[in-house]
Amino acid sequence: MKTVLSTKVLSHSQKELFLNSGIGLVEYNALKFNFLEVDIPQHITHLIFTSKNAVRAFLDQTPQLQVSNYSVFCVGEKTKLLLEKNYLNVVKMAENASELAHFIQKQRPKEHFLFICGNRRREELPNILSENNIRYDEIEVYQTELVPKKFNRSFEGLLFFSPSGIKSFLLENSIKDSWLFCIGHTTAQEAKKYSKKLIIANKPTVENVLVQAINKLKTA
Template identity: 30%
Template sequence: MKVLLLKDPKTKDLASDPYVKELSSHGLQATLIPVLSFKFVSLDHFFDKLSHPESYAGLIFTSPRAVEAVKLCLQKPAHKEAWKDHLCAKWNSKPVYVVGKATASLVEEIGLSSEGEGSGNAEKLAECICSKGLSYSAPILFPCGSLKKEVLPKKLQEKNVPLETITVYQTGPHPAIQVSLSDYFTKEGVPASIVFFSPSGLKYCLLFLKDLPSDQLNQIKFAAIGPTTAEAMAEEGIPVSCTAQNPTPQDLAIGIKQIGMQ
């Protein structure tokens, strides 16, 4: 059973991506096509903020790229030294909230402890933060992408949790996406399932998918990595056959196998 994963890879070797490996271990023929490209921006300004943990009540990371922005800041020797010397410890005295295991793992690599990884999406993370019932004299710092949803900021605002956002990366379509999709369908034929991992990934693939003949399109069962992506798919008229219970390779594999038996 062929499964096409439309996502940004976790490693340069696409075959070693955890989603590809997990689906393959279940006997599924998984192929990954990168659909997004990222450009990091305002990193000096971002590090200025990271250099003043006393001005914030904590940190929020909702994507691996936001943590990668910190890693890029720390490539400068002076920044790295300051981080090791005192900044990391000061941030660790405050809550660091994350969505997902991949983001939590990267946060650990920069020396920070995190909470909320099991929340699965920004909305549930916001609920987790608000449920703590803390009062804030300073905002939580939220490095994010140019296409961030307003769900988390809105929910926090409703509960009077102050937030300061800074855009640290811009998201765009992968330059080879149309060619890669065309090559896949030419060589591999129509996959049994296609999985979307983000609303932006869906956006950049729609043009190709809507050009497919209806008899091919009707053969495909579409899956979403989470509820936000599922909602975006439904809005575009893409039928959602399954949504992973949690955004993990294991839960996606379970969902794909279930719809494969239908």
């Protein structure tokens, strides 16, 4: 049986996508996220999030948050849904950090932003903001820890959801001849360092990564 390895443990509904596909699934969490105790500045009301974990850590630190005070700019549909579920006003959702930074540069260049992020955040967004003299502060609210795990077998497909997930997997394993299925272009940039056999999801969602893997491996 063809089998894929997911570098994050999937939800029950996500696993169901594999049930009738004839493709096996192995899963583990390649990353661990640790929320930090920090003081969130209250005077900056324009917030930037590029991950759901940053949102969760932020909400964990501010349970008495007056959400009506904030205007939020974020990356990713799932991040947007989590913000809105917690009654935060999302002004702009972009598919990636560069797109969001360019939106801010063009549409909100005079505002002061708070970039809420983790220790492994990428450089694209802060670089673009800095190059365009847009005021922002940055606060680290969680840390990403790589969790190595060795697999004494090969897989027809590997599912990756972040560049850090790829780095974690490679601490104990090699890509070999697997197809790599990536959630977005940022993850794919890291994957291209190790293989040309990769497919990027049409939409940056876990579900679409699974669909791409099933469609490819059923016909391969």
